[in-house]
Amino acid sequence: MASVPLLSVSGLVKRYGALLVTDDVSLTLAPGEALGILGPNGAGKTTLFNLIAGTVAPSAGTIMFAGADVTTLRARERCRRGIARSFQIPHPFVGMTIYENVLTGAAFGRGLTERAAQDRCIDVLERTGLIRKANALAGDLTLLERKRLELARALATEPSLLLLDEIAGGLTEAECQSLIGTIRDVRATGVSIIWIEHVVHALLAVVDRMTVLDFGRKIAEGDPQAIMASPEVASIYMGLEDHGGAHG
Amino acid sequence: MAPHVKIERGTRTSRIAGRLALVLLAALAAAPWWTGRANLRLLGEFYTFVALASLWNLLAGYAGLVSVGQQAFVGFGGYVLFAAAMFYGVPPLLAIVLAGVVGALIALPMAPLLFRLHGAYFAIGTWVAAEVFRLSFAQVSVLGGGSGTSLPARLVTGIAATRDQRDMLLYWCALALGLGTVAMIYALLRSRAGLALAAIRDSEIASESLGIDIFRTKLAIYVATAAVTSMVGALIFLQKLRISPDAAFSVNDWTAYVIFIVVIGGIGTIEGPIVGAIVFFLLRETLADLGTIYLVILGMVAIAVMLKAPRGLWGSFSHRTGIVLFPLRRRVVHPDAR
Numbered sequence: 332m333a334s335v336p337l338l339s340v341s342g343l344v345k346r347y348g349a350l351l352v353t354d355d356v357s358l359t360l361a362p363g364e365a366l367g368i369l370g371p372n373g374a375g376k377t378t379l380f381n382l383i384a385g386t387v388a389p390s391a392g393t394i395m396f397a398g399a400d401v402t403t404l405r406a407r408e409r410c411r412r413g414i415a416r417s418f419q420i421p422h423p424f425v426g427m428t429i430y431e432n433v434l435t436g437a438a439f440g441r442g443l444t445e446r447a448a449q450d451r452c453i454d455v456l457e458r459t460g461l462i463r464k465a466n467a468l469a470g471d472l473t474l475l476e477r478k479r480l481e482l483a484r485a486l487a488t489e490p491s492l493l494l495l496d497e498i499a500g501g502l503t504e505a506e507c508q509s510l511i512g513t514i515r516d517v518r519a520t521g522v523s524i525i526w527i528e529h530v531v532h533a534l535l536a537v538v539d540r541m542t543v544l545d546f547g548r549k550i551a552e553g554d555p556q557a558i559m560a561s562p563e564v565a566s567i568y569m570g571l572e573d574h575g576g577a578h579g
Numbered sequence: 580m581a582p583h584v585k586i587e588r589g590t591r592t593s594r595i596a597g598r599l600a601l602v603l604l605a606a607l608a609a610a611p612w613w614t615g616r617a618n619l620r621l622l623g624e625f626y627t628f629v630a631l632a633s634l635w636n637l638l639a640g641y642a643g644l645v646s647v648g649q650q651a652f653v654g655f656g657g658y659v660l661f662a663a664a665m666f667y668g669v670p671p672l673l674a675i676v677l678a679g680v681v682g683a684l685i686a687l688p689m690a691p692l693l694f695r696l697h698g699a700y701f702a703i704g705t706w707v708a709a710e711v712f713r714l715s716f717a718q719v720s721v722l723g724g725g726s727g728t729s730l731p732a733r734l735v736t737g738i739a740a741t742r743d744q745r746d747m748l749l750y751w752c753a754l755a756l757g758l759g760t761v762a763m764i765y766a767l768l769r770s771r772a773g774l775a776l777a778a779i780r781d782s783e784i785a786s787e788s789l790g791i792d793i794f795r796t797k798l799a800i801y802v803a804t805a806a807v808t809s810m811v812g813a814l815i816f817l818q819k820l821r822i823s824p825d826a827a828f829s830v831n832d833w834t835a836y837v838i839f840i841v842v843i844g845g846i847g848t849i850e851g852p853i854v855g856a857i858v859f860f861l862l863r864e865t866l867a868d869l870g871t872i873y874l875v876i877l878g879m880v881a882i883a884v885m886l887k888a889p890r891g892l893w894g895s896f897s898h899r900t901g902i903v904l905f906p907l908r909r910r911v912v913h914p915d916a917r
Contacts, residue, residue, distance in 0.1 A: 384788055406788045407787050407788070415789075418784075423785075424777060424778045424781040425781050427777055428909065428910075430909060430911045434774065434909070435791070439774075439775065439786075439791045440790040442790070449586060453584045457915075462915045462916055463916060463917060466910050466911055484789065
């Protein structure tokens with residue numbers, strides 16, 4: 332792994348009043364690496380993304396990205412530096428077409444003019460399998476298409492770090508497989524990924540390393556196969572997912 | 580990757596409408612030669628209301644800033660014109676432009692204060708601000724205090740020698756301002772800024788994480804709207820040749836009627852305020868003699884439209900037929916894209 336991490340989070344804490352949602356979380360991500368995050372509902376996974384992306388401010392801790400301290404930067408400034416995210420519940424711009432959604436990402440996330448962003452947008456639409464729907468209104472999409480749009484819009488900002496929040500949730504097996512293929516292609520272009528997911532086999536197909544969160548704390552981290560075999564994960568995921576050694 | 584992908588902006592309907600609009604525009608520009616003074620004044624007033632309604636629509640319908648205090652800028656613009664002309668000898672037509680600049684300058688510090696308020700609180704905050712303007716100008720004795728002032732005769736004749744020439748000049752100013760406002764808003768909504776506004780309207784959290792500066796976008800819209808509203812205000816009181824705090828900062832004339840126009844026509848569409856202004860002027864010109872009954876009828880029309888066509892007259896028509904005269908959408912022309 333490269334010596335300078337792309338992302339380095341240390342001692343991150345988020346409190347809402349008396350409620351401790353993120354409890355002293357530290358993690359690092361090397362350039363080009365893909366990290367999976369597992370954890371039961373309410374473990375603070377999405378809050379961790381909100382902290383990394385800048386949507387909410389931490390109560391304590393620091394976030395270093397690409398060698399700079401971004402802890403106090405706004406979400407839009409972090410986006411311009413190369414952090415992009417998808418939302419667990421898709422937030423498409425429903426009044427726009429798919430193309431215009433992606434154009435918004437390229438125009439503002441990269442600061443491009445419309446003309447300069449045009450080719451990039453078409454390229455992203457082709458890669459994410461949305462080109463046929465380029466002129467459809469984002470409000471009229473299926474769940475898979477909305478998930479793909481989340482991915483496409485994030486990619487249009489040309490991120491070096493992509494945060495995926497349960498992007499495979501609610502998809503059929505075939506849809507999930509096709510999405511995994513797309514995400515692997517994205518990874519192959521050198522984009523680092525942190526992926527929160529309950530669909531464990533999708534994670535195992537992509538990530539190099541896995542972190543487990545519970546009650547806002549990091550309780551395990553390491554090789555995906557080893558993590559899945561660990562007793563902590565077994566106790567959390569008991570009955571939720573069959574995670575025998577057949578995957579990956 | 581396809582290098583020769585084209586992005587289309589217009590539609591066939593919009594191109595035909597564009598040509599018809601040019602013909603209509605030529606006819607309206609020539610109005611001084613085919614109609615009398617009374618109609619010229621009425622049309623001039625109509626253009627100012629098209630401008631005010633379009634501006635309010637930009638603010639409320641596109642930027643989500645529902646203000647009921649735009650009369651602050653109408654009145655402020657009017658007073659800037661009177662003060663500049665009376666005390667500094669600025670030619671009145673030039674003072675219209677000056678009113679725009681000063682309007683923007685006063686809106687700039689107001690915006691961060693007002694933006695701390697949201698929804699209904701923002702609306703009431705803007706109204707309070709407008710009342711502060713009214714009460715402040717009522718204290719300025721050189722501008723006539725509470726009873727207001729008239730533009731001195733020497734300044735009026737300074738615009739143009741004869742009354743006919745003056746009427747013509749002010750008519751063209753109103754046409755230019757009305758047309759310019761609609762054109763500016765159309766250009767703005769087709770640009771990157773329009774993309775940002777549409778994104779913010781649909782999801783603030785997604786906009787922010789895609790690099791859009793929400794505060795600056797709204798600030799720019801608020802200040803630009805204030806500037807043009809001030810220019811329209813300056814022109815309105817140049818047409819009237821008299822200004823007073825109650826007339827200048829009237830919530831009825833400059834905001835209630837304007838909201839009526841936008842809601843009737845269709846909020847969030849460029850065509851809506853134009854259609855609404857036509858309906859408003861038709862109602863006013865045919866029913867104004869009825870006195871209070873006229874206001875009752877206006878209210879009933881508003882209620883009927885809100886119940887039967889909540890998108891407004893143009894909004895409902897456009898939704899049903901798919902006809903759009905000012906297309907904003909971008910259409911990808913690509914072998915795979917439908």
